[in-house]
C-alpha cells in the first residue's frame with residue numbers, strides 16, 4: 511500500500527515538472543543551468559579516455575573543443591565569429607577576452623585556436639571529471655589567493671609558449687562579471703605577453719543580456735557575436751609599458767563591446783494596432 515502511495519506521489523510530481531517548467535522562468539533557468547553543468551560533466555567523462563591516450567598535452571584541447579561545439583545548439587544560441595583573419599597564423603600569442611559567465615566556454619570553443627590553452631582558477635581542478643579533462647588538455651592553473659605563485663606560473667607559461675609553440679587564453683577581468691560591462695583588467699596577461707614578446711589578441715564576446723541574465727534568472731535562445739580584434743605587438747616593450755598596454759587593450763575591447771551591444775540590442779516591438 512505504502513509503495514503504491516509513494517509511486518503515485520512520484521508520478522504526480524513527474525507529471526507536474528513539465529507544467530512547472532512551462533510556467534516558472536526561474537525553474538526553467540535552474541534546469542537549463544543544471545543541464546549545462548551536467549552535460550559538460552558527461553562530456554568530460556567522454557573526453558578523459560580520449561585525451562588520456564596522449565597524456566597531458568595541449569593537442570587534447572582539439573578533442574575538448576570538438577566535444578563542446580554542439581552545446582550552443584542545445585540552447586538555440588547562434589554564434590557568429592568576426593575578424594578571425596586577425597589571428598596571427600603561425601606564432602604564439604596571448605588571447606584576452608571578457609568574462610561574463612560560464613557560458614563563455616561556448617564562445618571560447620567556437621574560436622579556440624589550435625595549441626591554445628586557457629589560464630584557469632585552481633578550483634576548477636577539483637571539479638571531478640571536468641578537472642581531470644582540463645588537466646589532460648594542458649590548461650594552466652593558478653591559485654588566485656597566492657599572487658606570488660600565480661606570477662611564477664605565468665612566468666613559466668612565457669617559457670612554455672616559446673619553447674613548445676603554445677598560445678594562452680586569459681580572462682583579464684580575473685572573475686566572471688555579470689554586470690553587462692567590463693571590470694578593470696588585471697595585468698598578468700599583459701606581463702605574460704611582454705615577457706614572451708608575443709602579440710596580444712583581444713577577443714570580445716557580445717553581451718548576453720538580451721537572452722541570458724543570472725540575476726533575472728532568464729535564459730532563452732539568442733544571438734552572440736565573437737569579435738576578434740587586430741593584434742597588438744609587444745616587441746621591444748618592457749614591464750614599465752604594461753599598464754599603458756593594459757589600458758589600451760581594455761579601451762579597444764570596451765569600445766567593441768559597446769558597439770556590439772548596441773547592434774544586437776533587440777529593437778522595441780512595434781506598438782500594437784489600436
Ligand SMILES: CCCCCCCCCCCCCC(=O)SCCNC(=O)CCNC(=O)[C@H](O)C(C)(C)COP(=O)(O)OP(=O)(O)OC[C@H]1O[C@@H](n2cnc3c(N)ncnc32)[C@H](O)[C@@H]1OP(=O)(O)O
Nearest residue numbers: 553554630631643657660664681682684696697698699701
Ligand atoms: C569537455 C570538458 C570541458 C571542460 C571545460 C574546459 C574549459 C575550461 C576553461 C576554463 C576557463 C576558466 C577561466 C578562469 O578561471 S578566470 C580566473 C582565473 N584567471 C585569472 O585570474 C587571469 C587574470 N588574472 C591576472 O592576470 C592576475 O594579475 C594574476 C592572477 C596573475 C595575479 O592576480 P592577483 O589578484 O593575485 O594580483 P594582481 O593582479 O593585483 O597583481 C599583483 C602585481 O603583480 C603584477 N603582475 C601580475 N602578473 C605578473 C607577471 N606575470 N609578471 C610580473 N608581474 C605581474 C601586477 O601587475 C601587479 O603589480 P602592479 O601592476 O600593481 O604594480
Ligand SMILES: CCCCCCCC/C=C\CCCCCCCC(=O)OC[C@@H](O)COP(=O)(O)O
Nearest residue numbers: 547550551611612631636637638640684685686
Ligand atoms: C568530486 C567533485 C565533483 C564536483 C562536480 C562539479 C560538477 C561541475 C560540472 C561542470 C562544470 C562545468 C563548468 C566548468 C567551467 C566553468 C568555467 C568558468 O567560467 O569558471 C569561472 C572562472 O573563470 C571565474 O570564476 P569566479 O567567477 O571568480 O568564481
